[in-house]
Amino acid sequence: MSHWQRITGGVTAAKGYRAAGIAAGLKASGAADLALIVSDVPAIATGVFTTNHMCAAPVTYCRQRLQTKGTAQAIVCNSGQANAATGEQGWQAVLAQAEMVATALGVSPEMVLVASTGVIGQPIPLDKMRQALPTLTANLSDDGGEAAARAIMTTDLVPKQIALEAEWEGQTIRIGGMAKGSGMIHPNMATMLAFITCDAAVSPHLWQEMLQRACDRSFNQITVDGDTSTNDSVIALANGQSRTPAIAEPGPAATRLEEMLTAVCTYLAKAIARDGEGATCLIEVQVSGASDDAAARQVARTIAGSMLVKSAIYGRDPNWGRIAAAAGRAGVPFDASNLAISLGGIAMMRQGQPVPFDRAAANTYLVNQAAASTDPSGQQSVDHPVVIEVSIGHGSGRGVAWGCDLSYDYVKINAEYTT
Amino acid sequence: MSHWQRITGGVTAAKGYRAAGIAAGLKASGAADLALIVSDVPAIATGVFTTNHMCAAPVTYCRQRLQTKGTAQAIVCNSGQANAATGEQGWQAVLAQAEMVATALGVSPEMVLVASTGVIGQPIPLDKMRQALPTLTANLSDDGGEAAARAIMTTDLVPKQIALEAEWEGQTIRIGGMAKGSGMIHPNMATMLAFITCDAAVSPHLWQEMLQRACDRSFNQITVDGDTSTNDSVIALANGQSRTPAIAEPGPAATRLEEMLTAVCTYLAKAIARDGEGATCLIEVQVSGASDDAAARQVARTIAGSMLVKSAIYGRDPNWGRIAAAAGRAGVPFDASNLAISLGGIAMMRQGQPVPFDRAAANTYLVNQAAASTDPSGQQSVDHPVVIEVSIGHGSGRGVAWGCDLSYDYVKINAEYTT
Incomplete structure (x- = not known):
């Protein structure tokens, strides 16, 4: 039983945050393409960034920036241009963005974090961005979370946001978040981005550790096509505006906050996987019996991918055989005679060998879960994944990974668009 | 300029080898499904096997067998059942196959190596195999290589074989080989198999080292979908029937033999990649400038996959952006400002940034290479790959990997067939 509940909204659900999202003309389509998240006061800030050696200028900027200073007050994010493979010009563009947003908000440039998603190798039209800033800041509001979530979309079919609320010694703590997925319809258009806002007071060191662990269990456990992007970033702010006691050390309060943060990250990660290109359903792979959690997570990722x-x-x-073969090549040693696989609770393999099972029922399960992955109004749901359970031994290590199915539309989306 | 030439034939091109391939009724389709390769005399034998922890019984058998005894005289291979995930029954089946083939050939069971490819989790119908053995041995001939190559096919569209010949101090040395690809049309039907026959005399230790290095440069550098199978095996025999001087130590003769062996493996590897499910062309990724060859090969594999x-x-x-992003996530550190990418000789990226290029010419190159990948008679060609050249720095490390494109048919083949 979780100690929090879901509430409506996203990054502006927590106290002391405003956001906006507008069309600044960066995308040729005219869709919303510029988002701004602002905390009323300087917030503790931390991030987890792509390991891709071709990382984009804004990623390099934020990584360096957060290493030297653990606070921030704003995140500006454009969609349309990734500002990757843009060299010195791209670096100067990041500095210019931080500067212009800081001026518009009346804060120091070093308090502004910058993110981008879109086409690799194209410069951001800074003039258009500058011209749009008055409108952007005028639109900042405490219910601007959804507009911001929409403005960072590229090929996502749906905006992705969530907010959780918990009672906390008579007061309320909230964590909100928004994300965009790994859609890559447009050539070179990559990126998984997530921005998280929290109104708790927490020490920078703890907040950083919590985010890293939460990412390891969520964003790092999803796969759509295995192609890590140049711009993948998760940035989390905590501004203390809940007025709850500061969490400065590990303990029950820190654990509760980390559980909430992990729940936010997990929801967003699942929403990204569900919205994978061409996907018709969400796949959840649960691995147990490994020597440790890292090993279990690795096996789960390999199967999901x-x-x-x-x-x-x-x-x-x-198809249990393909699941078994994927488990076997994950790089985690296990005794094949210990392998057990089930699908939606239907056992298909035990002790490394197939067992008779009701194929029609298993097929029906898959058909039903896929049908439930889109609700009657056409909205995507992450509540009905295809669940694959795999046990590889007798260890206590457990891990979960999420992915999506591979459809004709994935190929269509990624092949038919020609630059 | 290579010191050998290609000749017709496959595993029976080298002296002292006979082979056969027949339909033993193991496949429901009635297609050929049982192959036998026999050396007139005991041959030096070595193998490289799948690293999948769910490896099949015949893989475990051959690996153990070759660790204790470095010679063999026959390889029997069935298609239809992989004998994977079959437990103790599967192990007994391998022993029974070795025994029955040994009896039919009048050799010791330990001289018979066993391989299987087909559906995971199904027992091999040993009675049918036993009944077919008289016909199989009666069909053994020194031009039976192609029949054998056809009998190990599962979802391969074409048989894969090659033979090379070199003049060697006035005499002739030949290496032949055959392979089947990673086709997985039938659920759970996996496996890359290659069998190589050589008539040179070479020491077991050298032969093993040569094969491992050759595999690292060829079979380990191809990827169709990243799914390593439970049965992948490469077995190489050398029977000394060329009557050329024994190669017992590293030196010019060993180098020449290894180059020939590598050429055989490379051809077969490329043929497998070209015949990847749904593939319309072969992709060759050439990486240079890495700190060492292993790093270059890793980057090449990541891009090709x-x-x-x-x-x-x-x-x-x-789409140079996707190539750059794949290079960046290969796990090999490099300075992004050193990255250069070209396609069919057309430079698309230099010093980490895009350069203007003739998109129409690049598109035409891709169209032309794909068209040339199938010759007018409908045969697949490996001589016209799409060549992607990537340089990641100033090191001397080089590596090549091969793959194929991802088409609608891949999804169709792997999704639409229902067990």
Whole structure:
């Protein structure tokens, strides 16, 4: 039983945050393409960034910036241009963005974090961004979270946001978040971005550790096509405006906050996987029996990322053999005679060998979960994943990973668009 | 300029080898499904096997067998059942196959190596195999290589074989080989298999080292979908029937033999990649400038395996951004400002930034290479790959990897077939 509840909203649900999202003309389509998140007061800030060696200028900027100073007051994010592979010009563009947003907000440039998503190798039209800033700041409001979530979308089909609320010694703590997915319809358009806002008071060191662990269990456990982008970033702010006691040391309060943060990250991660290009359903792989959690997570990721498993799920085929083969190549040693696999609770393999099972029921399960992955109003749901359970031994290590099925539309989306 | 030439034939091109391939009724389709390769005399034997922890019984058998005894006289391989995830029954089946083939050939069971490819989790119908053995041995001939190559096919569209011949101090040395690809049309049907026959005399230790290095440069550098199978095996025999001087130590003769062996493995590897499921062309990624060859090979493999790169090539899209992003996530550190990318000799990126290039010419190159990947008679060609050149720095490390494009048919093949 979780100690929090979900409430409506996203990054502006927590106290002391405003946000806006507008169309600044950066995207040729005219869709919203510029988002701003602002905390009323300087917030503790930390981030987790792509490990891609071709990382984009804003990623380098934020990583360096947060290493030297653990606070921030604003995050500006454009969609349309990734500002990756842009060299010195790209670096200067990041500095210019921080400067212009800081001026508009009346804060120091070093309090502004910068993110980008879009086409690699194209410069950001800074003039258009500058011209749009008065409108952007005028639109800042405490219910601007959804507009901001929409403005960072590229090929996402739906905006992704969540907010959680918990009672906390008679007061209320909230964490909100928004994300965009790994859609790559447009050539070179990559990026998983997530921005998280929290109104608790927490020490920078703890907040950083919490975010890293939360990412390891959520964003680092999703895979759409295995292609880590040049711009992947998760940035989390904590501004203390809940007026709850500061969390400065590990303990029950820190644990509760980390659980909430992990829940926010997990929801957003699942929403990204569900919205993978061409996906018709969310796949959740639960691995147990490993020597430790890291090993379990690695096996789960490998299965969730297997093209053969993904294709089989798209075909609604309860193909235990492909799951077993993917587990076997994950780089985690295990005794094949210990392998057990089930799908939606239907056992398909035990002690390394197939067991008779009701194929029609397994197929029906897959069909039903896929159908439930889109609700009657056409909205995506993350509440009905295809659940694959795998046990590889007798250890206590557990891990979960999420992915999506591989459909014709993935190929269509990624092949048919020609630059 | 290579010191050998290609000749017709496959595993029976070298002296002292016979082979056969017949339909033993193991496949429901009635297609050929049982292959036998026999050396007239005991041959030096070595193998390289899958690292998948769910490896099949015949893989475990051959690995153990070759660790204790470095010679063999026959390889029997069935298609239809992989004999993977079959437990103790599967192990007994391997022993029974070795025994029955040994009896039929009048050799010791330990001289018989066993391989399987097909559906995971199904027992091999040993009675049918036993009944077919008289026909199989009666069909053994020194031009039976192609029949054997056909009998190990599962979802391969074409048989894969090659033979090379070199003049060697006035005499002739030949190496032949055959392979089947990573086709996985049938659920759970996996496996890359290659069998190589050589008539040179070489020491077991050298032969093993040569094969490992050759595999690292060839079979380990191809990727269709990243799904390592439970049965992947490469077995190489050398029977000394060329009557050329024994190669017992490293030196010019050993180098020449290894170059030939590597050429055989490389051809077969490329043929497997070209015949990847749904593939319309072969992709060759050449990486240079790495700190060492292993790093270069890793970057090359990552690019060749990127779903986004594969989709772009299928769309005939000269998408340098995806190539750059894949290089960046390969786990090999490099300075982004050193990255250079070209496609078919057309420079698309230099010093980490895009350069203007003729998009129409690049698109035409992709269209032309794909068209040339199938010759007018409908045969697949490995001589016209889409060549992606990537330089990541100033080191001397070089590496090549091969893959294929990702088409609708890959999804169709792997999703639409339902167990």
